[in-house]
Amino acid sequence: MSQTVDPQIAAPPAVEAAPEQSTPRSAGTGRLESVDALRGFNMFWIIGGADLFAAIAKAVNVGWLNAISDNLTEHVEWVGFHFHDMIFPLFLFIIGVTTPFAFARRLEKGATRADLVRHVLKRTLVLFALGLVYGGVLKLPGFENVRIMGVLQRLGLASGCAALIYLFCNRRGQIIAAVSLLLAYWAAMCWLPVPGVPLGTFTEEGNFANYLDRVIFFPGQIYKPYGDPEGVFSTIPAIVTALLGIFAGLWLRSPKTPKEKVRGLVIAGLLGIAAGYAWSPWFPVIKKIWTSSYVLVAGGWSALLLALFYWIIDVRGWKRWAYFFAVIGLNPITIYLGQKFIDFGKIANFFVGGVLQFTGVLTPILLAAAVLAVKWLFLRFLYKQRIYLRV
DSSP states (O other), X not given: OOOOOOHHHHSXXXXXXXXXXXXXXXXXXXXXHHHHHHHHHHHXXXXXXXXXXXXXXXXXXXXXXXXXXXXXXXXXXXXXXOGGGGHHHHHHHHHHHHHHHHHHHHHHTTOOHHHHHHHHHHXXXXXXXXXXXHTTTTXXXXXTTSOOSOHHHHHHHHHHHHHHHHHHSOHHHHHHHHHHHHHHHHHHHHHSOBTTBOTTOOSTTTSHHHHHHHHHSOGGGSSSTTOOTTOSTTHHHHHHHHXXXXXXXXXXXXXXXXXXXXXXXXXXXXXXXXXXXXXXXXXXXXXXXTOHHHHHHHHHHHHHHHHHHIIXXXXXXXXXXXXXXXXXXXXXXXXXXXXXXSOHHHHHHHHHHHHHTTOGGGHHHHHHHHHHHHHHHHHHHHHHTTOOOOX
8 A cells, every 4th residue: 555645844955964954955955054064053152162252251351342242152141032042942943954854855765654753762762872871870869969951851752742843734833833832831731730839930940841850850850950951841942942943944845946945034033032022021032931932032143143054055055155054063962972982172271281380371261262172073074084973
């Protein structure tokens, strides 16, 4: 019996297999190198870019540079939005962008929808397991101090749920799902009770998402005393972040001209930011509980960055500068986990520690640059050897 496949999912792909997550290609033969570069640009801030910029700002100690540094390298305490607050959602958004391309390629090779579901479930479980390892699950015995939720766990759960929505819903259904999840999360956060706290409280200790973490986890299993910033309940709106990336990926796969694609991403990005801030008086922009308004603001900025990288790299063809970021972007999970288990600072100090004794106020800057360089050279070696951690 032949299998019926949704035309939206089975549309002819133009993709190339890529490490860790398939990276789209343009409608012709050119690879969408912008996706690799954007992923690498995002990871750059995690693997040392933020530390380097903060060290420079501290050494110069000029008011405006310190303000920029705070925005680039620090999360807001609670309500508000910094550039640093979009690093995580941007990575999840990019996973969403690659999903239509990756699925189309698998379907082209003969995979069924059931095969895609199994792939999604496997990837979700692997990411969740890696997150548990990162959180200390191997420190036996007992799990009272193992962080159950975390960055990789949220990546797996949110991207997995978004991928299943994409597989089983048409475009209208996907949009309805995204809107419904954002509204339902808002309603739940407003109306689900927290003992001793008025309904609709969005303080760190009084909101429902953090309260639920405190109820279901041991204190040592959550990242913060009041609740986990990657907690259980706040993963629900993160699904929409991945769905927004899927919408962007579908837009890039469309037969529109490159200029139309850039224009569409820019318009969508601006509308997302505007809608998020318009919603914020009733549901504040808060990363640590992934509020619905935060989803829209972060998604809007993610779309604008994707438009910028796509226009510069794939439309204008200015690609050489992107190599530095592409090397990082092709092995993001590798370096994220590697930082946990490899002492890159010690390696860097082995090579430059002697020189740094004579560099005075420049020492923090040069040390941060050296650590970043060691990490990048490690990734470049893997890139040259075509060694990738596939998830």
